[in-house]
Amino acid sequence: xxxHQTTNLSSKDNGYIRRFTRVIEYIYAHLDExxxxxxxxxxxxxxxxxxxxxxxxxYGESIVATVKRLRLHRAAADLSYTDLPLSKVxxxxxxxxxxxxxxxxxxxxxQSPSVYRAETVLxxxxxxxxxxxxxxxxxxxxxxDVTIKSxxxxxxxxxxxxxxxxxxxxxxxxxxxxxxxxxxxxxxxAMKALYYSDPTRVPEDELRSVAGVxxxxxFAMTAPLEAVETRGGDYAVLHYKGPYADMQKAYRWLYGxxxxxSGRVPDDAPCMEVYLNNxxxxxxxxxxxxxxxxxxxxx
Numbered sequence: 278x279x280x281h282q283t284t285n286l287s288s289k290d291n292g293y294i295r296r297f298t299r300v301i302e303y304i305y306a307h308l309d310e311x312x313x314x315x316x317x318x319x320x321x322x323x324x325x326x327x328x329x330x331x332x333x334x335x336y337g338e339s340i341v342a343t344v345k346r347l348r349l350h351r352a353a354a355d356l357s358y359t360d361l362p363l364s365k366v367x368x369x370x371x372x373x374x375x376x377x378x379x380x381x382x383x384x385x386x387x388q389s390p391s392v393y394r395a396e397t398v399l400x401x402x403x404x405x406x407x408x409x410x411x412x413x414x415x416x417x418x419x420x421x422d423v424t425i426k427s428x429x430x431x432x433x434x435x436x437x438x439x440x441x442x443x444x445x446x447x448x449x450x451x452x453x454x455x456x457x458x459x460x461x462x463x464x465x466x467a468m469k470a471l472y473y474s475d476p477t478r479v480p481e482d483e484l485r486s487v488a489g490v491x492x493x494x495x496f497a498m499t500a501p502l503e504a505v506e507t508r509g510g511d512y513a514v515l516h517y518k519g520p521y522a523d524m525q526k527a528y529r530w531l532y533g534x535x536x537x538x539s540g541r542v543p544d545d546a547p548c549m550e551v552y553l554n555n556x557x558x559x560x561x562x563x564x565x566x567x568x569x570x571x572x573x574x575x576x
Contacts, residue, residue: 296321297335297454304340305447308347309369312340335457336450338557345371346556347446349385352378353522353561354443356394363390386520387562397526421527423515423535428569430509433469433489434502441481443522445470446556448488455502456490466491468552471505508546512569513539520561524568531570544571 303320304312317340318325321332333339338346352370355361361369367378367390382390436455438448449468456462473485487505498504513535517527528548536543553565 293458294455298451301450312344350522353520356390357397385561421515423513426512426514428512431491431507433505434492434498435487435489435505438486438488442484445486445488452488464496470550471547473547508571511572513572515568517566517568542573544573546571
């Protein structure tokens with residue numbers, strides 16, 4: 278048992294959590310399909326007259342907006358980490374033409390798909406060139422602000438996630454639904470994630486992480502939520518601005534450039550990400566995240 282008390286939820290509360298969870302899992306499993314409100318009402322086991330109003334009131338966006346956001350997030354990952362032709366990326370994102378996809382992607386990410394992909398290729402070339410300067414397209418940022426901060430230990434209410442780190446959003450969607458349904462959203466603080474596995478040596482489907490939210494002592498920690506204590510101490514905090522799908526470049530720079538020249542040594546604890554704004558109402562190019570790398574005390 279933790280210091281938090283476990284409470285019994287009403288059947289209504291449990292029911293809505295299950296409904297939201299089924300819809301979220303269905304959306305992720307059928308991301309290539311256009312959302313059908315009647316089908317999703319059936320998945321949620323709610324009246325088609327009312328279920329979408331419940332969803333939008335809980336999550337603050339329509340199902341159509343949710344699917345569009347998730348598809349563009351996947352498209353950004355496709356551009357960064359695959360060689361899929363732009364026409365295929367556009368099709369997977371649900372667009373009938375490459376031109377329509379390019380307009381939508383640029384509106385959300387601030388760059389055309391071709392420029393976004395080209396900048397990713399340039400960044401990947403940096404280690405191959407031994408750190409030598411390479412030509413950069415406008416908007417490319419290979420340097421980041423890093424500050425060493427002493428962060429206190431705190432309690433997170435978390436949901437575990439196993440698999441690609443790019444898919445941890447699914448756990449956050451479920452977490453938000455639970456907090457709203459349980460009337461606990463006002464008792465929670467910043468959204469945070471802990472990443473336990475090294476993606477350079479652990480297979481993607483075996484990666485372990487948790488999606489969490491900071492809570493105080495009065496928070497009722499009820500299953501499936503789990504309490505996790507974060508490590509207190511020094512962290513190298515990289516203030517990152519940009520799409521979540523593009524964050525791997527910032528990690529590569531933090532480990533390969535900053536850490537090796539800093540004179541500091543990483544501690545035996547997971548990296549933590551702190552999300553400073555909301556992807557539902559913020560363009561991907563304007564998302565703010567603090568990447569926190571734990572450090573051993575300075576010698």
